[in-house]
Amino acid sequence: MRVPLGALAGAAALAGALSFVLLAAAIGTDFWYIIDTQRLERGGRGAQDGAGGANHSQLEPLSSHSGLWRTCRVQSPCAPLMNPFWQENVTVSDSSRQLLIMHGTFVILLPLSLILMVFGGMSGFLSFLLRASLLLLLTGTLFLFGALVTLAGISIYIAYSAAAFQEAQCLLEEKALLDQVDIRFGWSLALGWISFIAELLTGTAFLAAARVLSLRRREDQAI
Secondary structure (H helix, E strand, O other): OOOOHHHHHHHHHHHHHHHHHHHHHHHHOOOOEEEEOHHHHHHHHHHHHHOOOOOOOOOOOOOEEEOOOEEEEOOOOOEEOOOOOOOOOOOOOHHHHHHHHHHHHHHHHHHHHHHHHHHHHHHHHHHHHHOOHHHHHHHHHHHHHHHHHHHHHHHHHHHHHHHHHHHHHHHOOOHHHHHHOEEEEOHHHHHHHHHHHHHHHHHHHHHHHHHHHHHHHHHHHHO
16 A cells, blocks of 8 residues: 555644644643642631631632743732752752752753754755655654654653652641642643654654655666
8 A cells, every 4th residue: 555645744744733833832831730729728718717717818829830931820920930040149959959950951852842843844844845755764853853852851840840849848847738739730731742742743754754755766766
């Protein structure tokens, strides 16, 4: 069964565009990490009511959601995260410095993957236009390398979140409070995972196109 080269070109273009849009949306949104404190706040209000309602002031919600660059509270403006590239005049612990290094790593890797996709898209367009199997092969390799960069960035972010949680546990005196806080990854991270899969498919489509074009040229030479 001969696979049409045009079908592979369409699949590569669609998957590549989808991967770029999803990763750009993931990087630009602030729902990578979600902290939901509703259960804790309901318990606090219940304790106030049980005490006779001596303090009727409403507590500010502590729930937040974070992105790669900033963290946002429900009723407060978003605040930027600490700059991981400017630590000269800041005294931090070794564990905090490790967190900053991890933060600086994934905020470089994920935008780098976007840049690789831009170059891959341009070379992919030229490779299909010129029907150059070597350029198709190089483009597929570039997209697969970009997928590896995306995977590394997402994996480091997950490790960073786990390390930050452990750091918070060490600093928090009342560790039982964490049992009433729902902490989860958000839909921005899910977009990053889907982008990684689409990037893999894009690279595979380019490699398949290079193989198809190479086989067709061998058949033409044999004739």
